[in-house]
Amino acid sequence: MTIEVVLLIGAIGLILLGLAGLFIHNNVFRMVLALVLLESGVNLLVILSGFYRSGVAPIFLTGSEAGQAMTDPIPQALVLTAIVIGVGVQALALALILRIKAYYNTLDMAEIRQQMEYDLAADTGVTSPASAQSPDTLVRSKTIYSDENKHEHMQGDKKIGEPANG
């Protein structure tokens, strides 16, 4: 088993872990972490496409042999930009999560979706089709809102863009 196979299996394993994490978790923060794993797996896979065992880093040093084989610089440059873009994307996702947490006070994907639909329906005046058995009614009647939040909602107009703790 060559070193390339081990590295490639590692990269594919990271991709697998990230994807599975995205599907399994309901917590949005854990989904972002899974996305980070997925991203590093993809980056590794791309950079391994230019890797081979006898190749040296693509940097011309004084005294290095002229004909020495170098690894492919293109995947390295691609991944270099991809990493920085990844940081930006993660920061944006984190900012959205912070606002969601401040406004809805939950990180659970299903609950967030329920409350968003509820708020959208309330803002647009369109009633969402709901029955006593629908998950919407079930979740809403249970524990999402603490008492003070419910009180706020009775009063009606919590403006979007206002922090929940403001």
Next chain:
Amino acid sequence: MRNVSGLLFSGGLAFLLLVMVAQLPFGQPLMLVGQQILQVSPNEVGTANVVAAVLLAYRGIDTLGELAILFTAASGVGLILGHLYSANSGSNKKVDKSGFITLKGTELMVPLLLVVGFYIIFYGHVTPGGGFQGGVILAIAFFLPTLVRSDAHLDHQLINVIEGLAGAVFILIGLWAMLYHHAFLQPFFNSVFVKGHLGDLFSAGTLPLLYLALGLKVGAELAGLLSMIADFPELTGEQNK
């Protein structure tokens, strides 16, 4: 059900990738695109670090697009979190929770980080490193004090100025190349920006300048991003209630 189908999908994708990997010929270069660049870039661009040549000479516009993405992410974070920060910054008088060692360690680290960051940016075309890596280190150097000391706040005005100037310089150097009938953003040589010898600090024409602008922009962008997230009221532990 969603979990099962999701797991099946990821398992299938991993299997597909593994099957493709099993068919690769190992022990030799898998991709042949880079070999030509390795041969021509020392003469065409004159950087010892071929990755820098690819990044700025052969894929300059992609790098500009990457800066645009980073700018979009930073302004998106500013849009989402920004006014919370500004509403909060006036009454920010919380107690220092950091200990003596953390405070002094930060004071010691900041100049070192600045030196290392600028070194990595300036020598990006001759050694491993460059604008992105050095920029991230610069961002940490600016961000670290705001993380440790509660009274230290990043000057967002200054950060914006640096960011805008660096971005403008990057594009202006690109336009300057067009003045001499080169392609947009292509590094070029003249009497001031010499081609030099392979591996010298003053070599590769305008490419180090491009790298410097890139590094400053990345550093300012990331420092602003990090400080905006760190200043979020719920994270600083103070509630307005």
